[in-house]
Amino acid sequence: MARPTISILLRRASERLRSAGIGTPRLDAEILLMAVLGQDRAGLYRNLREPVSPEAADRFFQLVERRARGEPVAYLTGRREFYGLEFFVTPAVLIPRPETEFLVTWAAERLRQRARRSICVDVGTGCGAVAVALAHALGPAWQGTLVGSDISRRALEVARVNRDRLAPRQVELICGDLLDWCRGPLDLVTANLPYLRPDQAHSGLAFEPPQALYAGEDGFALYRRLLHQAAALLRPDGGIICEIDPGQRQLARETAQALLPAARVQILPDLAGLDRYLTIELA
Helix, strand or coil: CCCCEHHHHHHHHHHHHHHCCCCCHHHHHHHHHHHHHCCCHHHHHHCCCCECCHHHHHHHHHHHHHHHCCCCHHHHHCEEEECCEEEECCCCCCCCCHHHHHHHHHHHHHHHCCCCCCEEEEECCCCCHHHHHHHHHHCCCCCCEEEEEECCHHHHHHHHHHHHHHCCCCEEEEECCCCCCCCCCEEEEEECCCCECHHHCCHHHCCCCHHHCECCCCCCHHHHHHHHHHHHHEEEEEEEEEECCHHHHHHHHHHHHHHCCCCEEEEEECCCCCEEEEEEECC
16 A cells, blocks of 8 residues: 655645634644654645655654644644744643733833843743743843742742743743742833633633643732732832733733832733733833
8 A cells, every 4th residue: 555645745734724614724733744754845736745664653643644634733743933943842841822922022122221240030930941042032141040930849940941942041940839939129111920810711712731821810929929029028129011802901001000100000902902911110
């Protein structure tokens, strides 16, 4: 029996994923086959007529079936691109989203303006995406301290892999509950904490860790605690940037302003125009 070619496998997988209601069937099929064959997209298309071994085809269709049941591509391949870097991910961590990249850009701009050796903590670091990407954005010449903290030891194991691969000397990792472990003073706090309400759960989030998604009845429980802690730990000219749910705009602004009345508090939109980022800048 003739072995199926790359072209045939892609067509069959795309049809299967399309029938399962997956929104990007061809793209997902390509990514999964690239992972199985160890090829990039150029190699895949250069070899469309090449036959694939039965073993590789079986592994590929096992992944396709898992994707058809809704499992995210990032967990199936163990990889996710964020800020131009390839991160290792597992079901122990939230999959990094493109909108979170703004935290890196905002934080890097602020830290570059500082003459002293600054200290920045990324709270709820997960796979380490923000902290590691920030280290890359600042470059090896930056002499400050970057810390990624998380309450989950399993998440920190993933972050350690990414730190060691991508920024081995620039990011420290600490296991702790928000900033309970920290004495300060801090120049900057970044955070993409769980911010969803339980009623916002849907099937697209079913495979990601609940502790990285949901935070109390209004979704703001962890941020209330973090903002209280950060207010006591920031330097007089420190800052905070948090990713929030758009529906928390007013709550986030009022909470921050009550804790830090002299600060400049803003809610900034993401690329879709949704109120996504809480920024706090002290004098």
